[in-house]
Amino acid sequence: MLVNNVQALLLSDIPDPSDFPTPDLRQLDASVRCTICGELYDAPVTLSCGHCFCSLCIREHIVKEPECPSCRKPTNEGQFRINPALEEVIAAWKTVRPNVLQLSKEQVERISQPTETPRRPRTPSRKKRKRSLTVGSSDDDIICVAGPSSRKIDVSRHSGSLSPSPKKNSGKSAKRKDMEPSSDPREEELQTEKPVSLVQCPICDRFVEYQSINTHMDGPECTSATSTPVGKRRSDAKGEWSKILGGNGARKGKNKQKDGSPHDGPRERIPTASYDVLKDKAVKDLLLSHKLSTTGDRKTWIARHQRWVMIYNANLDKSEVNQKSVQDLRAELRKWEEDRRGRKNVIDDPVVYAAQHHSEFKRLIEEARKSKDAKAAPTPAPAAAPSNQHDDDDIVFDSEEELN
């Protein structure tokens, strides 16, 4: 089952620390990823022991085991603290990551070309040695190439911030840093991708190219709600202030925010329910109070509500700009349920299924009898058809359930 999905996944590109050719960048990328799901932190929360996870990941985990996955210190939901600083880092890293990736790959290529070394990750110390070697060879071409690339790597090490870093490099590269257009044509190409002359739009706080600021302010995109994270946060702040000051603090900004805002009213965390003490009707009411569907049996309801509480509360651990709308969360819940159903391999008609797989069942029973007879001998190889057997187990179980 799901063969196509697996194939697609094998081919698809999933961002991963191993994308980076150098170990230090790998380290950087790995250190902003959740150790449970391996993705860049989504709504990072910190536990009392200091370890940090995606809110949804740790919520899923503590249902099973109320302890920190890293250090096993006992924990609970009340100890979670949101981590907006890290969230900002993630947002910045997400935007800059493709660029850094490209630059680092190019740099490795450039270094490997003149010296004809194989393209593989190398330690910083080795890199430095190689660089000084090429500089020492007093070949004009090589100096030209090595200068800018060494600067680039420094930039990327500072998680993409473009602030100039103190450098032990030669004066040549320091000077290069100031004058943006470089002699390297490839580098120039890269820079034209990101226009340099950006100004902040006074209305929507978005960064727009200087030349097109007037057309932007007149155009429709200026008033639409989608803006850069930074811009959005500012307008959110305006909204907050106007709430405090009452009504007409910042009339325009507030109205706009309301129109485009995905949330309706203040959102509070949903308390977890102890389903065991609730009657069917009460569980159903819980679902209805969140406008969730009530299809399925009690077990499905509980699973649905549990998941909803998790998704909903995890969403509130994001900073307000990144929070999803209730509609999006509902869609997420639906998708989760569909994935679950697809996996469970539900059989519509157990009688037909039993008839279809009669020979296989017979064979398995035969095998089981044989192995029971020969109990002194080692059991038949579990490696032979373990996954099939496993599936069958589940299927039989499901169909029994349906019969009940």
Added chain:
Amino acid sequence: MASISSRRLRKELNEINAEGCPCGIKLLNADNFETWFFSIEVLGESLYQGEVFKLMFRFDSSYPISSPAVQFVVGPDSQAPIHPHVYSNGHICASILGNEWSPVLSVSAVCVTLQSMLASCKAKERPVDNDRYVRYAPDNPKKTRFHYDGKYPHIQHNIS
């Protein structure tokens, strides 16, 4: 949509491909995100010198929140190691695969743990209740509730 488990496994596979497995462990087969095979041997001084074993990992869709099902493959070309915590059908009694599993652990972390479990073995013997367990053992070792305390494992309750 790629599920979390497949994405996570894909990342682990990337890492294995990029940096290689730990010493003595080799990836044999990882064509899908349900079953992986590894070969494992203990390097250096140990009771298992020169022996190579085959490990099977089975993942369900709640990985890494729930542990993978890990066992030694018993077949024509490989046997389960003789070890006080390894049953002759390949099932392993290791707390890390049961109640001490943590989602921050990974496939290679499990391999290393099992490797050190073998390396620290003092006497090659089967678990005391091997025959009883193997006779009624479920196919999936995760369905067994092992009891982890004490020197020798014993099965408290078989929930298959």
